[in-house]
Amino acid sequence: MTTVKDVIKLFEKWVPITLAESWDNVGLQIGSKNQPVHKLMITLDVVEEVVDEAVEGGVDMIIAHHPLLFKGIKSIDFSSPKGRVIQKLIQHNISVYAAHTNLDVVEGGVNDWLAERLELQYTKVLVPTTEESLLKFVVYVPRTHVTEMLAALGEADAGHIGNYSHCSYRGEGTGAFKPLEGSDPFIGKEYKMEEVEESKVETIIKKSQLSQVLQAAQKAHPYEEMAYDLLPLANKGEKRGLGRIGTVKQPITLANYASLVKEQLQVPTLRYVGDPEQLIKKVAVLGGSGKGFIDAAKHAGADVYVTGDLTFHDAQDAEQAGFSLIDPGHHVEEVMKQGVKRFFSDHMEQLPNRIEIKASKLSTEPFRFI
Structure with a gap:
């Protein structure tokens, strides 16, 4: 019988927790490693609606990108939103595992899926964090x-x-x-x-x-x-890190590339900074909130940097510096749902028994657009 421990062991062969940033909280957050798993669900966030979906679907384990338990908690109040989520998970014996910055960093993870969606080729790590x-x-x-x-x-x-x-x-x-x-x-x-x-x-x-x-x-x-x-060995190993930088298949104007990003990442709207007629050849992308790496993208030679959660001042500073930005939002990291599902489907034979894998059908995007 496949257990939570078996699922984690297989997953961490690809996405080891050692790749996570020191400030991050990844790994098993709720549940027991000895718990049997028949159904596994992949989600970006563990919110109450997602837990209800898991309960209704008979799910035993959830793998999430954003950790449910990130900041330290001093009490679990069942009347609070997070308290209700924890209560339901425990009541229905659903384990929760988080893979966050380690899934961002790993080869073939979130940033590679985003680069693939954005039709980038010859990609490299944008911000190296470790060297193998x-x-x-x-x-x-x-x-x-x-x-x-x-x-x-x-x-x-x-x-x-x-x-x-x-x-x-x-x-x-x-x-x-x-x-x-x-x-x-x-x-x-x-x-x-x-x-x-x-x-x-x-x-x-x-x-x-x-x-x-x-x-x-x-x-x-x-x-x-x-x-x-x-x-x-003193030989240089593979560099791993946040974001990716690569080239587009053929030069394209910033306005047209922004439209391509909108279509490929399936967002209702996005924001961009820069001359609409600027010719784009080299693109940097970093899933989630990447405003801290604008200079890194610029110094790496990118013509445009695609990331989420940019502020007014980030945009204004980039505009004054003549550097282009595209902000499709933080939620585009949901590409991980299908990506992680595909990983388990492709490696099912390495588990003691076959399990059912599903991606959450719910969007956890908190913003509404008009």
Whole structure:
């Protein structure tokens, strides 16, 4: 039976909580990791209407982008809006898990979905926050099992260098060992020195991959005790961070690009700053509230910066500096609903049992437009 723990384990292989900002509150917020999950719902926000939708649909677990519990609370008053939400969740045994800035930062997450919607290509991280540490993984394996080992390492996503996968290096040599009392050697006998023709297989891995790579290697290795080395590398790892910057498929005026943003993000209206006839080639985007990174977008060479929650003074300063902005609102982060649903649908076989995945049908946009 699939449990909350199983769902979290699968999700955090892709979106580890270590990617979240220090001020953020992500992870399991309400519920038990041992609770069975038959139905999982994805939502941007956990508000009362969404909880009612979950209750009606028999949902066991909710994954939200915006944390329900963000600021510290000193009491839970069931007559308050948040208190009623917490009460209903507990009464109906619904667990809540939040993935916020870690889902923004991760490759293939919120900002990549937004960049895809905005038809950007050759995208890069706009504001780097972390750089992946790299390790050299070296394993010694009998030559008879090299093929199995290489296949296992490749399936564990080891050996990525740029646009190349399954990268490795092999050296040949002789392994020596003496099985002691209580051992169960694949080759050799107790207290007798043994020499075996072995291959030294080297590959590069991300530090975050270490557990899965070790597990895959040990499964493919025939020996009772696998000999391996781990060496820290000075090589630069993949940069992760907030926002994305990329180029449009072909130059377009600011006015026309603003219309494209409105259509692609399915918003009823938006605001923009700048000369409508300005030619747009390079675009920066950051989901949610990105006003703190206007200068970063400008210095990165963007012709326009797409983000939400811009103030009058943000807009005025940008206009005076000759820099263009497009504000489609904060709620466009709801692209995460279909994105996360697609992730679980694509990786369902990694759960103990199949579960039903649904995206909330409700909009949690608080603004009304006329």
